[in-house]
Amino acid sequence: MSRVSCIADIxxxxxxxxxxxxxxxxxxxxQDMITLHENQDSFDRIQIRxxxxxxxxxxxxxxxxxxxxxxxxxxxxxxxxxxxADPIGEIGGIRGAVRHGVVHSLSSISTxxxxxxxxxxxxxxxxxxxxxxxxxxxxxxxxDRSKTxxxxxxxxxxxxxxxxxxxxxxxxxxxxxxIREPFEMPAHLSLANFKTGEEKLTDDENTDSxxxxxxxxxxxxxxxxxxxxxxxxxxxxxxxLPVLVKGVLSAEDAVLAVQNGCSGIIVSNHGGRQxxxxxxxxxxxxxxxKAVNKRIPIYLDGGIRRGTDVFKAIALGADAxxxxxxxxxxxxxxxxxxxxxxxxxxxxxxxxxxxxxxxxSIKDINIDRVMKxxxxxxxx
Ligand SMILES: Cc1cc2nc3c(=O)[nH]c(=O)nc-3n(C[C@H](O)[C@H](O)[C@H](O)COP(=O)(O)O)c2cc1C
Ligand SMILES: CCCCC(=O)C(=O)O
Numbered sequence: 001m002s003r004v005s006c007i008a009d010i011x012x013x014x015x016x017x018x019x020x021x022x023x024x025x026x027x028x029x030x031q032d033m034i035t036l037h038e039n040q041d042s043f044d045r046i047q048i049r050x051x052x053x054x055x056x057x058x059x060x061x062x063x064x065x066x067x068x069x070x071x072x073x074x075x076x077x078x079x080x081x082x083x084x085a086d087p088i089g090e091i092g093g094i095r096g097a098v099r100h101g102v103v104h105s106l107s108s109i110s111t112x113x114x115x116x117x118x119x120x121x122x123x124x125x126x127x128x129x130x131x132x133x134x135x136x137x138x139x140x141x142x143x144d145r146s147k148t149x150x151x152x153x154x155x156x157x158x159x160x161x162x163x164x165x166x167x168x169x170x171x172x173x174x175x176x177x178x179i180r181e182p183f184e185m186p187a188h189l190s191l192a193n194f195k196t197g198e199e200k201l202t203d204d205e206n207t208d209s210x211x212x213x214x215x216x217x218x219x220x221x222x223x224x225x226x227x228x229x230x231x232x233x234x235x236x237x238x239x240x241l242p243v244l245v246k247g248v249l250s251a252e253d254a255v256l257a258v259q260n261g262c263s264g265i266i267v268s269n270h271g272g273r274q275x276x277x278x279x280x281x282x283x284x285x286x287x288x289x290k291a292v293n294k295r296i297p298i299y300l301d302g303g304i305r306r307g308t309d310v311f312k313a314i315a316l317g318a319d320a321x322x323x324x325x326x327x328x329x330x331x332x333x334x335x336x337x338x339x340x341x342x343x344x345x346x347x348x349x350x351x352x353x354x355x356x357x358x359x360x361s362i363k364d365i366n367i368d369r370v371m372k373x374x375x376x377x378x379x380x
Contacts (some may be wrong), residue, residue: 004164004333005236006349007305009324010342014085022084024124025183025215026328029272030173032126035280036272039303042280045373046312051358059354060361061347063320065297066242066263067160068134070174071101073320073362074310074346076327077137077301079271083111085331085376086338091120095133100347101132105164105322115191118158134248136162138246140169141231143224149195152239161242164266168247170225172216173274182213219306222355229260236261244299247274248285251291255299264297264319271302273322282313286367289317307349314362315370 004010011213015023049362061072076097078098083089090112096119108119116278135159137155142148152163186368236243242263250271256375264321269278281302286302289298300313301322313321330342359365 001183004341004345006345007329007342010326010333010338011262011329012344014363018085018332019200021186022081022332023185024177024181025081025084026079028175028326029276030175030179030241030274031276033272033276035276035278036115036285037268038141038280039269040305042282043303043306043309046282046316047310047371047373048311048353048357049369049371050356054358054364056355056358056360058360059351061351062353063362065103065134065320066162070103070132070320071130072350073102073314073318073348074100074343074350075103075320075322076105077324078105078136078166079324079328080107080109080183081111082107082328082331083188086335087334088331090117092336092339093327094120095124095336096330096343097308097329098126098131098133099340100133100343101130101295102135102343103134103320103322104137104231105138106155106160107135107138107315108193109191111189111192114151114154114160117193118160119250122159126310133159135160135162136244137317138164139235140166141227141235142222144222145234147194147315148235149238152216152235154193156239156241162217162244162263163235163239163241164246165232166246166270167227168249168268168270169219169223169234170227171223171272173217173276174255175273178213178215182292183215185214208361224286229256232262241353247280248288249278251287254292258295259294261327263297264299265292266322267298267302267318268302268322269302282309282316286311286316292317304346307346310346311352311353311357311359311365312370314365315367317367 018057055297063070076093076193094104121133123133126246136161245257245262246266246267247266267281297319300318304321330338
């Protein structure tokens with residue numbers, strides 16, 4: 001095939017290559033996938049208002065993030081079980097992020113361990129002055145707090161710069177492909193952050209009852225559904241690292257995140273995999289940004305597939321964005337090289353969007369640069 005030109009090209013190749021089991025797990029959203037589709041469709045209903053004659057020969061894409069500088073606002077989201085996409089798994093993602101000087105987040109439920117990902121980053125970071133090791137760790141709070149604490153301590157020890165507490169997953173959303181044909185963890189893979197064997201579940205556990213996917217069962221059995229802001233305070237009390245919450249969709253919760261001392265929020269609906277009919281993240285963003293009023297940084301994920309999407313998110317109040325599935329497609333497309341190609345494309349598209357919209361730096365991208373498309377008809 002000719003060269004890939006956009007994320008959709010990479011996705012198409014990946015979907016053809018991935019085994020059915022992995023494809024179902026990666027692509028699925030919950031229930032009717034209304035939110036999953038809205039995440040992307042909502043971006044199409046926003047237009048960019050360009051300004052001209054702004055001298056855009058040089059465009060500065062750098063952003064400040066928790067006291068450091070990232071080369072662009074295009075970060076790697078935490079997603080589980082990446083070795084199903086390619087044997088390099090999470091190591092491909094961290095190497096791509098280090099090379100691109102951007103934040104990488106690692107899932108609690110990764111197939112390469114915190115330490116392996118840390119070692120990969122440390123081995124690469126000194127080899128070029130533009131490389132950055134900006135690892136954040138995504139924490140699921142387990143019912144067993146000693147297990148949770150172990151993850152926090154290992155992330156801290158290995159040099160992660162922040163802890164992201166995912167707060168939208170008290171239970172795993174109902175993903176219909178996984179109910180119809182329960183997901184099976186390939187036998188050669190394990191949940192690398194846990195060595196007890198208990199997390200290396202086998203196929204037999206898929207078969208015993210309706211809805212018996214091990215993913216959903218794993219969540220119900222292991223992950224604490226009783227969390228409140230007190231548990232976020234507990235995480236904060238156990239680490240000196242900045243703590244962010246991921247999965248905020250309302251201004252009320254965003255203000256609570258500020259009041260509870262969070263160092264940032266990630267506006268996310270978990271890629272449309274949790275509450276179906278939750279708003280798209282780009283629609284949820286602006287009221288949140290107004291309520292937070294720059295007191296803490298706001299990040300966004302969900303449906304970002306093009307540089308213009310990144311631009312729109314920043315215009316509506318995000319400090320930076322994360323991409324989830326594009327990383328998985330990239331790994332399936334061509335492993336570590338795929339991640340580099342994917343990030344190169346997004347960065348170049350974003351640079352082009354900034355230049356053509358007349359923005360020389362990130363601070364030039366503001367609410368005046370976007371408008372609702374005339375095709376937009378609110379559904380309410
Ligand atoms: C296959 C898959 C696995 C995921 N695993 C996790 C996870 O372990 N922890 C988490 O906080 N979010 C997880 N997410 C959600 C992502 O962090 C992110 O919110 C979402 O993928 C962003 O949407 P996008 O895929 O449209 O970019 C996962 C998403 C996918 C698609
Ligand atoms: C048991 C793994 C769940 C990871 C997750 O967050 C997701 O699939 O969305």
